Amino acid sequence: MDELTFRRTIYADPNTQDPDVIKAAMDDPSKQAFWDEVKALDAQMVQAMNIPVPENFAEKLILRQGMDEFTQRRQKRPWYVAMAASVAMFAGIGYMTLLAGDNGLANDVFAHVSHEYMEKEIMMSGAGVSNDKINEKMATFNGKLSEEIGNVVSANYCYLDKIKSLHMIIKGEKGLISLFIVPDSESKELKEDFSKDDLIGSSFLLESAKIIIVGDDKSEVAKLQQTAKAAFTF
Amino acid sequence: MFSRNKTQKPSVSTDMMKKQKRYEALVKALHADIFRYAMWLIKDKAVAEDVVQETFLRAWKSLDSLKDEAAAKSWLITILRRENARRFERKQFDLVDIDDVAVADPNDFGDVTLEHRELRRIMSGLSEEYREPLMMQILMGFSGEEIAEQLNLNKNTVMTRLFRARNQIKEALLGDQTTGEQVNG
Numbered sequence: 001m002d003e004l005t006f007r008r009t010i011y012a013d014p015n016t017q018d019p020d021v022i023k024a025a026m027d028d029p030s031k032q033a034f035w036d037e038v039k040a041l042d043a044q045m046v047q048a049m050n051i052p053v054p055e056n057f058a059e060k061l062i063l064r065q066g067m068d069e070f071t072q073r074r075q076k077r078p079w080y081v082a083m084a085a086s087v088a089m090f091a092g093i094g095y096m097t098l099l100a101g102d103n104g105l106a107n108d109v110f111a112h113v114s115h116e117y118m119e120k121e122i123m124m125s126g127a128g129v130s131n132d133k134i135n136e137k138m139a140t141f142n143g144k145l146s147e148e149i150g151n152v153v154s155a156n157y158c159y160l161d162k163i164k165s166l167h168m169i170i171k172g173e174k175g176l177i178s179l180f181i182v183p184d185s186e187s188k189e190l191k192e193d194f195s196k197d198d199l200i201g202s203s204f205l206l207e208s209a210k211i212i213i214v215g216d217d218k219s220e221v222a223k224l225q226q227t228a229k230a231a232f233t234f
Numbered sequence: 235m236f237s238r239n240k241t242q243k244p245s246v247s248t249d250m251m252k253k254q255k256r257y258e259a260l261v262k263a264l265h266a267d268i269f270r271y272a273m274w275l276i277k278d279k280a281v282a283e284d285v286v287q288e289t290f291l292r293a294w295k296s297l298d299s300l301k302d303e304a305a306a307k308s309w310l311i312t313i314l315r316r317e318n319a320r321r322f323e324r325k326q327f328d329l330v331d332i333d334d335v336a337v338a339d340p341n342d343f344g345d346v347t348l349e350h351r352e353l354r355r356i357m358s359g360l361s362e363e364y365r366e367p368l369m370m371q372i373l374m375g376f377s378g379e380e381i382a383e384q385l386n387l388n389k390n391t392v393m394t395r396l397f398r399a400r401n402q403i404k405e406a407l408l409g410d411q412t413t414g415e416q417v418n419g
Contacts, residue, residue, distance in 0.1 A: 011400040012393040013371070013378060038400065042372060045403075048353040049373050051273055053266045054283060061261045061290045068291055 006031055014038045105187060108160040110196045113178045113214045118169055121154040129155045129168075137166050138232075141181050141209050147231035149179070149224070163187060165212075170224065177215035177224055181232075184210045207234040257294050260306055265290070267374060268310050274369045275318060277358055285321065289314040308380055311370070315384070356406040364399035367392050 001024040009021050014035070025032040054060075111117065129152045134145050137155060153176075154169040165182040187203075187210045194201040200221050203212040211228050215221045268289065272282040292313045293300075300309050357365065370376040370384060378396075382389040 008393075008397050011397040013396065041400070041404065041407075044350070044353055045357065045368075045372050048350040048357065049270060049274065049369070051270055053269050054279075057269060057283075057286075058261050058265045061265055061287060062258055064287055065257065065291060065294045068294075 003031075007034065010035050010038050014042045105161040105163070105190050106194045106196070106201065109178075109180060109201060109212055109214055110199060112158055112160065112167055112180075113176075113199060118154070118176055118178070121156055121167070121169055124154070124156075128153060134166075134168065138181070140164070141166065141183060141234065143181065143209055143232055143234040145231055146233060147227075149227050149231045150177075160187075172215065172217070172220045172224070174217045174220055175215065177213065177217075177220055179224065179228060180212040180214075182210050182212065184208055187212075204229070206232055209234045253297055257297055260293065260297075260303075260310075261290060264307060264310060267307065268314060271311065271369055271373055272314060272318070274358070274373065275314075275362075275366065281321070285314065285317050288317045292317065307374055308376065308384060311374065311384060353403075353407075356403055359406070360399055360402060364395055364402065367395050368399040371396060 001020050006021060006024050009016055009018060021035075025035050131145050131148070134152060134155045137157065138145055140157070149168075149170065151171040152168050153171050154167070156167055158165055158167045160180065160182060163182050163186045165180045168179040168181075170177045170179060184205055185208075190203050190210065190212070192203055194203075198216045199214055200216065200218050201212060201214045202221050202225055203210055204225060205211075206229065209232070211225075211232065213221050213224050213228065215224070265286070269282065269286050272286050272289075273279065276282045276285060289310060293310060300306060357368070360368070367381045367385060370381045371378075376384070378389050378392050381387075381396075382392045385392065387395075
């Protein structure tokens with residue numbers, strides 16, 4: 001193999017497996033030296049080309065694809081899916097609003113029967129509350145308490161979801177029970193029976209007022225309900 | 235349209251998982267090589283990063299067309315070169331001949347020894363018709379046939395270009411040495 005062909009072949013591919021080239025290098029040490037030199041240059045070029053890759057580049061590429069996929073899917077959604085989604089959303093909002101009205105009142109009721117709250121109320125009202133005292137406050141609701149409903153330890157106005165109510169705390173046999181009086185016109189959404197954790201709530205309509213009773217014992221709540229039905233007049 | 239969606243639905247999520255796994259494996263195995271190739275082709279780090287991102291996005295979209303994992307490297311290079319060409323289509327008006335831009339910013343290529351820096355300067359100074367087949371051979375390990383296919387040239391032309399590329403590098407290095415001696419002398 002002549003010198004020029006040898007050099008050309010090596011320069012074109014230093015890793016050539018061409019048997020003629022290999023033989024020529026074996027026969028001529030100067031050719032082998034030339035080949036080694038080119039291989040060394042290639043090794044240097046490999047190192048020189050080995051530039052650093054930006055940090056977390058692979059993660060970036062994967063993330064970018066994920067984001068792209070996400071936007072693609074959003075764009076690919078057919079119109080009826082979008083329509084269904086918006087209908088569902090409005091239905092959801094409507095339902096939430098309904099629930100919020102109801103839950104708002106019920107939640108406030110539960111907030112007012114928490115132990116901390118009731119303790120504060122009882123502390124402020126001192127010993128017991130007489131029927132006369134209660135009736136002074138009942139006037140707001142055009143109502144009257146004419147019978148004993150038990151040991152009333154506190155009777156105060158309080159606001160349930162912006163509705164003015166009268167909150168009475170009654171000491172029952174098994175614990176404290178709360179009785180709320182709210183104008184019926186403003187509490188129509190409240191269910192008759194509701195509960196949260198261990199607390200049981202019950203509400204009933206008595207002429208123009210709604211009476212809400214909350215306690216942690218079902219039988220006591222039911223008993224007070226019967227008593228209240230006879231004791232209050234509106 | 236409806237029926238197509240319906241028939242695909244049951245296996246869609248598992249297919250997606252498989253595709254995602256395959257894609258992540260591809261990214262992890264080849265992102266460094268592809269990025270380096272893009273750097274040597276484009277000579278601008280920010281643009282190279284962009285083009286590589288576009289490349290992998292394209293790859294994701296047509297991942298199903300890649301039947302053989304062994305061909306992934308040349309498949310990605312094909313996409314990369316096409317993406318790079320699109321860059322010029324898009325930016326027809328502020329087109330700058332990349333080979334006219336003197337040399338790449340040495341900082342873009344990372345910190346290196348003086349010797350490598352010199353070699354890099356020479357390599358990035360090669361015209362694209364010589365630089366690209368050389369990169370394919372050295373960086374990507376492509377054979378003469380593979381390079382010919384990528385560049386749409388016949389193999390003899392590729393071998394000639396590779397020969398000339400090394401020849402130019404060698405001469406440039408020798409030229410540097412001569413200049414060096416002259417300065418020292």
